[in-house]
Amino acid sequence: MLQLEEPPTGERPEPRRPASRLRRTRRDPRWARSLLVSGAILMLLAGSAFVAKDLLIGYVTGNVQQDDLIDPVAGPQGRHATISGAKTILLVGTDTRPDQSPTEAVRSDSIIVVHIPADHGSAYLISIPRDTWVRIPEFTNGRSRYSGGHDKINAAFAVGGLKLTGRDQRRYGMTLLARTIEENWGLTFDAAAIVDFAGFTKVVQVLGGVDMYVDQETRSVHIGHDAKGETRVPYIQRFNASGGTDLVPVAGVTPQTYHVGYQHLEPWQALDYVRQRDTLPHSDYDRQRHQQQFIKALLRGIASRDTLTDPVKLKQILDVVGQSMTIDSGGIDLQDWIFAMQGIGGDNLLTVKTNNGTFHESAQQPGAEALDDTTLALLEAVRSDTVQTFLTARTDLVSSS
Secondary structure (H helix, E strand, O other): OOOOOOOOOOOOOOOOOOOOOOEEEOOOOOHHHHHHHHHHOHHHHHHHHHOOOHHHHHHHHHHOEEOOOOOOOOOHHHOOOOOOOOEEEEEEEEOOOOOOOOOOOOOOOEEEEEEEOOOOOOEEEEEOOOOEEEEEOOEEOOOOEEOOEEEEOHHHHHHHOOOOOHHHHHHHHHHHHHHHHHHHHOOOOOEEEEEEHHHHOHHHHHHOOEEEEEOOOEEEEEEEEOOOOOEEOOEEEEEOOOOEEEEEEOOOOEEEEEOOEEEEEOHHHHHHHOOOOOOOOOOHHHHHHHHHHHHHHHHHHHOOHHHHOOHHHHHHHHHHHHHHEEEEOOOOOHHHHHHHOOOOOHHHEEEEOOHHHOOOEOOOOOOOEOOOHHHHHHHHHHHOOOHHHHHHOOHHHEOOO
16 A cells, blocks of 8 residues: 655655656555545445435444544534535545554545535535645644645645544544645535545545546556566656656566546556556646546445346445444434435536646645635635535536546
8 A cells, every 4th residue: 555755744756757758756656546436426426326215324424434534532522513504525545555553644545625505405526635735733633743834735644643543533633724724725524434445446446447438548557467467567666866757668568558538447447547657747736536427426336226136245245344434423313414415416516627637836836736716716616605606607627527
């Protein structure tokens, strides 16, 4: 699994990678972070597929781990909880290694803001780039004190959970991340969820792959085949002076290539496809889009007739999801979430581009990112529950798939 290569504070920013070079940095988060929304979205989407099945709803709500993630001190009793009105949810994905020390810092590989307008008729997914340069506020978790400072946003989760383990590490990590987002952009959250990808990847295996549209030709830097048809790594990785890794093609090995069009991707293909960024023109932003498309395809697979009419398969999926995620429902019963959000499905679960899908360098910290003016206006629209109106004038920001 992913290993942190640098300390959680004061990390050296990763330099921007030219699209024309075949190169990647050492820290390459696993494909599994793309599954973040799939698990947590049970809280939002279960209604459309499961609302008529009372027993299944009971199983879902009883199987998911719940905890106080937004503020472990105040807890949900410290917040005014009602299912009416607009809702904003913080979703975080982590990817720990099996051999990772319990006290080792854990970064948030994915940070997604989910906004649900007051009519509960749609949901908008807004990713915050993990390299966004932010101010992290002063914080103490009882075992470690942080005096505040600037860093990439994915360090906030790590700093919050320093010297803690297990449940407390997740709770305080999420708390500091939520406070960091509030300090920088004024957003507060009604609920939250954390997904540990180590177990959640099994969902794809249970489904037997996914049906999805590949929107651009994508070459794999991880899987290739030689003249005998044997699977081999198509590139040699070489560290360079700037701290990154150059990818040198291996002679006689043809990279696995995903061509444009609708197709069924076997589990190994789907998981490989959503990891790719190095051969794509917009690098991480292209990968982000592919991951969002994959999330929708995965949700369609979970909600399909074949899955819903197969009790064994459905139970396997729900077991994996339940074991791999933790939800803070904001003091609202999960069944109330399910019934209130039952109108949200694949067609009105919309992914929105940040920074117009391209790297936007921070003026404060070269090599790190900043949110551009349009993205800042989008987050302000989340605060005022005017996202629908905002996107009416900026339809180009909404993913078409």
